[in-house]
Each structure stands twice: as C-alpha cells, then as structure tokens.
Amino acid sequence: MAKVPVQFTLNGSEKAEFVESSTTLLHALRDKIGDTSPKGGCHQGTCGACSVIIDGELRLSCLTLAETCGGADIRTTAGLAESGVLHPLQRAFLDAFATQCGFCTPGMIMAAKVLLDRTPNPSREDVVEALSGNICRCTGYEPIIQAVLAAARANSQNAA
Amino acid sequence: MAIRRGRGVAAINYPTGMNLGGDPTQALVHSTPTGNFMVTLSSVDLGQGMKQIMAQICAETIGVPTDRVVIDTADTDTGPHCMGTFASRGTHRAGNAVIQAAKEARQVMLEVAAEELEVNASDLETDGEGNIQVKGAPQKSISIFDVALSAHFKRGRSISGRGMFLIPRSYPEKETGAMKPSTCYAHACTVAEVEVDDETGEVTVLTVKNVFEIGRALNPKMVEQQLVGGSWMGISHALYETTEPYYPSRDHGGTDFNQYLMPGPGDLAETEIIVLERPSADGPFGAKGPGEMCANPQIPAVANAVFDAVGVRIDTLPITPERILRALKAQAAG
Ligand code: FES
Ligand code: FES
Numbered sequence: 147m148a149k150v151p152v153q154f155t156l157n158g159s160e161k162a163e164f165v166e167s168s169t170t171l172l173h174a175l176r177d178k179i180g181d182t183s184p185k186g187g188c189h190q191g192t193c194g195a196c197s198v199i200i201d202g203e204l205r206l207s208c209l210t211l212a213e214t215c216g217g218a219d220i221r222t223t224a225g226l227a228e229s230g231v232l233h234p235l236q237r238a239f240l241d242a243f244a245t246q247c248g249f250c251t252p253g254m255i256m257a258a259k260v261l262l263d264r265t266p267n268p269s270r271e272d273v274v275e276a277l278s279g280n281i282c283r284c285t286g287y288e289p290i291i292q293a294v295l296a297a298a299r300a301n302s303q304n305a306a
Numbered sequence: 307m308a309i310r311r312g313r314g315v316a317a318i319n320y321p322t323g324m325n326l327g328g329d330p331t332q333a334l335v336h337s338t339p340t341g342n343f344m345v346t347l348s349s350v351d352l353g354q355g356m357k358q359i360m361a362q363i364c365a366e367t368i369g370v371p372t373d374r375v376v377i378d379t380a381d382t383d384t385g386p387h388c389m390g391t392f393a394s395r396g397t398h399r400a401g402n403a404v405i406q407a408a409k410e411a412r413q414v415m416l417e418v419a420a421e422e423l424e425v426n427a428s429d430l431e432t433d434g435e436g437n438i439q440v441k442g443a444p445q446k447s448i449s450i451f452d453v454a455l456s457a458h459f460k461r462g463r464s465i466s467g468r469g470m471f472l473i474p475r476s477y478p479e480k481e482t483g484a485m486k487p488s489t490c491y492a493h494a495c496t497v498a499e500v501e502v503d504d505e506t507g508e509v510t511v512l513t514v515k516n517v518f519e520i521g522r523a524l525n526p527k528m529v530e531q532q533l534v535g536g537s538w539m540g541i542s543h544a545l546y547e548t549t550e551p552y553y554p555s556r557d558h559g560g561t562d563f564n565q566y567l568m569p570g571p572g573d574l575a576e577t578e579i580i581v582l583e584r585p586s587a588d589g590p591f592g593a594k595g596p597g598e599m600c601a602n603p604q605i606p607a608v609a610n611a612v613f614d615a616v617g618v619r620i621d622t623l624p625i626t627p628e629r630i631l632r633a634l635k636a637q638a639a640g
Contacts, residue, residue: 192563243531247353275573280561284353286538287571289531 154218156306157220157225160212165212172196172207175222183252187281194280197253200223202262223252226259235259235297242293246284253280258294266305268298311512312615316606317495321488322589322598323395329473331384331395333403335364335468336409341436341454343368343375344413348385349400351377354597355528356396362524364402364588367408368415369432370450375379394595397524398489401590402471410467415450418457418465422448490586492594493519495541496603498575502615504634507627509539509612511575514604519582521594526581533579533600540604542569545624555623567624 149164156179163178173191175181176196187195189208196208199221232240235255245251254277261268261276268276273294282290288298321330334338334346345364361375368375379385386402405599415426419438421448431448432457441445459465478485516537523529546567549559562564569608585592605623613619618633 190562190564243527246355246531246535249353274571279570281568281570283539284535285531286535286577287574288534288538288577291353291571 150213152213152216154215154220156220157222163212167211167213169212170208170211171198171200171205171212171215171220174212175207180221181224182193183222183247185252192281193250193253195256196251196252197256197280199260201249201258202260202263203256213263221256223255227256233259233293234300235262238293238297238300239263239290242289242296243290244285244293250280250282250284254282254290258297260292262298262301264276266298266301270295308503309503310525311499311501312613313497313499314607314610314612314614315495316498316610317491317493318599318603318606319491320394320595320602322393322490322492322586322595323473323488323545324393325473325476325487329389329395329399330477331388331399331403333360333400333469333526334386335368335407335408335469336464336468337411337415337450337454337457339373339454339458341370341450341452342545343370343408344378344406345375345404347383347400348379348382348388348406349376349396350379350382350387350391352391352417354391354396354532355525356391356400358528359397360400360404363404364408365592367405369434369550370436371434374436374450379508380452394492394597395487396595396597397593398586398589399471399473400595400597403469405469405590406471407467407469410469411465412467414457414463414465414467415453418461418463419448419453421461422453422456425489448477466523489588490521490594492521492596492599492639493535494599494603496607498541498604498607498611500608500611500615502612502630504630507630507634509545509608509625509630511545511608513576513578514541514601514607515580516600517580517582518596519584519599520596520625521586522583523581523591523596524593528605529596530579532576532596533581536597536600537577537579537604538569538574541575541608542603543601543623544605544608547574548624549593551624551626605612615640 147166153162184198184243185195190208191206198207200218208298257276257280273291337343360377361372364375365372416427416430430438434448437447457465477485482599495517497515501510550559586594620629
C-alpha cells in the first residue's frame, strides 16, 4: 500500500513519519515513533486506554487515522512531566494509589487533564462524567476519582 | 410494582495458595559490588504490588533500607522457578523463599564485615540504614557499601543466598478423604444493601461493608487499594460480568466491551473496608494472601440481599434483571 508522509507535533517536538492510509495514530505513536504511553486495550473505541489529546480535545488514538493528524498538536501522558518533575495529575495518582497494573492509567490521566484544563474545580459528578469512557479492571475507580479531585485541589492552591 | 430494599450478609474462608503436585517457589538474592541487593524471581507482578512487597521483605531480612533492593522478575525461562502468581500465593510463597535467601546472604555479609572489623560475626548487627555495627558499640561500624566492595574485590566472597519454599503435596487420607489443600486462610465478611425494582428486575447496590482478615498487612496502603478494587470487582461479578450469559451455551457471550458488561466509574456503591490483622504462623512476617478472596464475599452477599428484597433465590451468576424477572414470574405462578 502506498505510504503517505505525515507531520505533527508530539509533546512539543516535531515528528515526521511515512504511514499507510490505514495506520491508526495509536499504531504510529507506539510502533513507529516509540511513545508507548497510549495503550491498546480494545482497538475499537470502547476502553479509553489509548486516549490522547489532539489540539486540546480528548481523542481515541485507536480510532484516529494517523494521516489525518497532519499539523496537529498531539499530547500524550509521556510528555506530561517537565524536566523530571511529575505533572500534578501524575503526582496525585501516585499519592492516591490510583494505579495497580497501570494499563488504564495513561488514558485516565489524559481524560482527567482535558477535564481540569476546562473545569479547574470539578465536582465529583464532573470527574465521573469525564472518566466515563475509560474502564479499569483493578482499582474500583474510587481511588482514581479521588486522585483527580486531589489534583484539582493542588492546582487551585498553587494558583492562589 | 415497587422498588424494594434488601440486605444480605456473607462470610468466607479463603485459602492461600493451592496444593496439586506440591507448590514450590524459589528465590535468589545477591549483592552488587556497591551493596545493593538483587532479588531474582520468576514470580510476576501483574499490578498487585509483588515487587514492592518482595523488596520490603528482603530489606527487612537483610537489614537495609527498601530502596537498596532491586527486584528482577525478568524472565521465567532463566529465573529461579516459581509456580506463578495465582491462588493468592505470591506474597506467601515467594515471600518465604525471599526470607530464606536473604538470611543466607545476610550471613555472608556479616562474615565479611566481621573480617573487616576483626570481630566475631555473631557480635554484629545491622542498623537498618546501610551500616553494620558491633552490638553495644555502634561507633565500631562499617557501611554495607564497603562490605560489598571488600567481598567483591578483596576477599572473593559472593554475598548471596538461595531460597526455596515448598508446600509438599498432600494426599487425601483413604478413610476420611481429609487433606490439607492449602496453608493459611484469609477470611472476609460482607454486608450488602440493595434496591431491586420488581418491575424491571434491575438491582442497585447502595452500600457494601467489608471486613477482611488478611494476616499481617505488609503494606497497608497497597492492601487497602487491593481490597477496594476487589470489593468493586465482586459486585461487578455478582451483577454484570460474564462471558457466557447462558452457560453452558456460548450463545450471546460478549466478545468485546460493547457486549461484555464492565461497569464504569458511574456505577459505584458506597464502600467500606475494615482490615483485621491476625498474623499467620507460616507466612512471611505473618502475611496471608488477600488477593483473590477480597472479590468473593460480595457475590453471595448481593444474592442474599436480592432474596431479602424480593424473595427469590438467584443461584446463577450474574444476577441479571432477566433472571430476577423470570424468578419473580415463577414465584407468582406458585
Ligand atoms: S484501544 Fe482505543 S478505546 Fe480501547
Ligand atoms: S489499574 Fe489496572 S486497569 Fe486500571
């Protein structure tokens, strides 16, 4: 199959790849570029493990064709920490013991980030709603909800 | 037609490990030239925290801080043999093996330190912070870093140890059939409160209150996280999840998350967890296996709560609206 060139920004740095027209963004990120933070849980849009942020919107990378991402600004969990300092959401997930096997974690963090970017002081219902496209086998969700609420509190304290 | 409330109770014993042809796990411990300790295992960490717990057990036994221990579970082909992390056996079996290996390594470490300090090894103790000192005279001490360097480059000693923990096979007694299928038992009790809509058959779990008796909690926060997740998983098995809704027929079995009912963060019952610690006699530092058992008592508790609410016994899982409505119909028909 003919390959097409695609260029986008991943966590602030320029990436260029040749992809087949059927290549998903998930496949391009993990197997070509080497960012394995988005996980492939179902490859059909039902688990949320592959969630990434494209131009500020939460997207499922398993349902996004890489060739449609030309010029996009793509963010993944791998790019959250800055010079070795964890992002408040990552910190909060650790502190709340909100991860066990960790397979759902990057997707959860992406979903939570989009929520907090828009709604810095979310209610519990807002958090549940924002995470409702992500499933987790291990934690029973409660620690994840608590982590997102804690990250929001930490953010507002820093801002104050 | 009404929403009916019910409350159900269930209690369980849960075995740690199993006993088929014998149940062994092996561990190897060795020091690096700079006095860190490697634990080599084939026991896999699948998110339950195996690596953290084994590091704590090794560190406690050798007498060093936990961050001086590295756990390597890289390869089941080349690592020391383990039956696997299942049957809630990981902490108990691998932990006991790590203790044995770490004790042997500690002994060599103390012998090398004794030569360096020109004292008797039996007069030495660790301070838990990376040093070895003479009992009662802590000013006479040597760092484990220096001991390891000496062992490697001066004395040609390997600070290492071998551990093997085996639960031997148990055969049933001919007369009674009695046997010992496992070692220590964890226990749990759950009270579940539900609402059942007797028109739609829908069950809502309002509260789940659990007490778990798990031996010594080697890492209380990780125990809690496992129990919280497990309690939710128990509810999920009671009401939603199955690959064979018409077992033994495979018809209508979910093949993906569109059809397999996996609750999300919106379906949580108010959950309470209480941990009771009654150290086991044969576990590492008194631990038992809390893993699987924490997802069990919720299932009969929910079934009993449904019975309490609408008077029908559902004895097939999951307890779906369809099963409840069929049972209510049968009950009405007398
Ligand atoms: S892998 Fe994309 S939603 Fe599951
Ligand atoms: S931590 Fe294992 S799936 Fe969420």
